[in-house]
Amino acid sequence: MIRRVKGTRDILPPESRLWVAVEAEAHRIFSGFGYDEIRLPVMEPTELFVRSVGEGTDIVSKEMYTFSDRKGRSLTLRPEGTAGVARAYIENGLGQRPHPLRLSYMGPMFRYEKMQRGRYRQFSQIGLELLGAATPEADVEVLLVLHTFLAALGFDDLVIVLNNLGDPEDRERYIEVLKGELTPHRERLCRDCQRRWDENPLRILDCKVPSCREIVEGTTPVGEVASPESQTHVAAVEEQLSALGIAVRRAPRLVRGLDYYLRTVFEVISPELGENTVICGGGRYDRLISDLGGSQVPGIGFAIGEDRLVEVLPESTRERFLGERPVAVLPVGGGAATVALDLARKLALAGVRAEVEVTGRSLKAGLKWAGKLHARWVVILGEDELAVAQATVRHMDTGEQERMALDSVARRLAGGTEAGVD
RNA sequence: GUGGGCGUAGCUCAGCUGGUAGAGCACAGGAUUGUGGCUCCUGUGGCCGUGGGUUCGAGUCCCAUCGCCCACCCCA
Numbered sequence: 001m002i003r004r005v006k007g008t009r010d011i012l013p014p015e016s017r018l019w020v021a022v023e024a025e026a027h028r029i030f031s032g033f034g035y036d037e038i039r040l041p042v043m044e045p046t047e048l049f050v051r052s053v054g055e056g057t058d059i060v061s062k063e064m065y066t067f068s069d070r071k072g073r074s075l076t077l078r079p080e081g082t083a084g085v086a087r088a089y090i091e092n093g094l095g096q097r098p099h100p101l102r103l104s105y106m107g108p109m110f111r112y113e114k115m116q117r118g119r120y121r122q123f124s125q126i127g128l129e130l131l132g133a134a135t136p137e138a139d140v141e142v143l144l145v146l147h148t149f150l151a152a153l154g155f156d157d158l159v160i161v162l163n164n165l166g167d168p169e170d171r172e173r174y175i176e177v178l179k180g181e182l183t184p185h186r187e188r189l190c191r192d193c194q195r196r197w198d199e200n201p202l203r204i205l206d207c208k209v210p211s212c213r214e215i216v217e218g219t220t221p222v223g224e225v226a227s228p229e230s231q232t233h234v235a236a237v238e239e240q241l242s243a244l245g246i247a248v249r250r251a252p253r254l255v256r257g258l259d260y261y262l263r264t265v266f267e268v269i270s271p272e273l274g275e276n277t278v279i280c281g282g283g284r285y286d287r288l289i290s291d292l293g294g295s296q297v298p299g300i301g302f303a304i305g306e307d308r309l310v311e312v313l314p315e316s317t318r319e320r321f322l323g324e325r326p327v328a329v330l331p332v333g334g335g336a337a338t339v340a341l342d343l344a345r346k347l348a349l350a351g352v353r354a355e356v357e358v359t360g361r362s363l364k365a366g367l368k369w370a371g372k373l374h375a376r377w378v379v380i381l382g383e384d385e386l387a388v389a390q391a392t393v394r395h396m397d398t399g400e401q402e403r404m405a406l407d408s409v410a411r412r413l414a415g416g417t418e419a420g421v422d
Numbered sequence: 423g424u425g426g427g428c429g430u431a432g433c434u435c436a437g438c439u440g441g442u443a444g445a446g447c448a449c450a451g452g453a454u455u456g457u458g459g460c461u462c463c464u465g466u467g468g469c470c471g472u473g474g475g476u477u478c479g480a481g482u483c484c485c486a487u488c489g490c491c492c493a494c495c496c497c498a
Contacts, residue, residue: 001471003489058496062423080498109498114423116492125498192495208494257497278498305498332456365451367458372449375458382456396458 007121014322018310021321023106026126029149035102035128040084042108046074052083052288054259056200063111077110081127081303089131090294099132118277118308129301134286136236139264142300146280147246154317159247162266163254164234166226168287174225175201185215205253221252230263237264260285270312280304327354327413328370332363332382340381343409350414371396379409
């Protein structure tokens, strides 16, 4: 048997309907805030990610799907979306358009990781970028869109946590401060943190080991070492968010694994998937585009893990998305089939999901089949009915049925009060 | 990359100290004329993850290998 590649998955119906619905909701909300989708290649030159995400990051150093094409060029399956957006911005001269530029994207990303719950090698992200605005208001808008989207999906208990990473100039100063404060405790840090000391000292802040956490508690937060400008910036963001009624929590030790972030960074964590399972992450990246050779264009954005988002979708939302019950159309006897299909066409065009019995089942077996589909209505088209251009419409929950003119079936089942109520 | 658990039907699993493969669910049909959900009957469906070894005989024991799951790590 040929099996799917490790870390990839088959999203089958009806689960796939959740995805379609989540994506539709994203388009609806994002578009409402002026964001249009940008569709980008799934593969990019490897260098793009090395220079943007950062050579020292885990993503670049050990998680990329990198390969050579037939001409020996090094290509990489995109591990995230922002780098591609930045590349496309420069390459397509998007700097010529009125700013700020509002873009969204969704699609598969690839990281070579060890499989685990909520973690896949091919996973989908739904993301959004606001380019060309460096103000706190820009950050607030992006977080507002995020919040609005999550709320539209029925999440009311998710907490957005944010932090101030400061500007790149502050970073080195902060690392000095941090190391200085940690030095007396260095021996007591866990093995991983010993390694992080040189490789990526900021990650020590993220350590889950209780003893490390305790040590880290006593250190000066990044945000306090950051430049006064960045502190004012993030404070303004927090202030405006609370004015909008959006709850955010300051997480002084929050750092992120991508090098391009500065100032405002944030995450949304789902308690259901565990303390450390991020369903959304994002932040500001004012140097990214210029670092890639473009002009000085600030940006901020986020990416939501669609797989994880769908996994933790509130029950009521799942029901709302999956709840649609079809109409089953049952032709009985010869000649009824085309009438059934013609009715199905009318129903489909009227926005009513209808499935036609095309395997030649008896009426009895057909009703059994309709029951298994959870059909709300069954339209029976038999010789008796067709002889007088009528159909029998049966409500599967009550068992009540009614004869009606064939012409009126689609209209009655679409939006009619009978179809609307349970 | 590190540590742990598990691989028998589409799914959930049973299969005792080795003796020619089972159940439930699901799926398909039926229980007479054109009416589902309950019940009953029947049917489809498995190189017991793969390869090797021990044995008269292996789903069962041994070795290897592949795959899956969970935790760490990291991230969406």
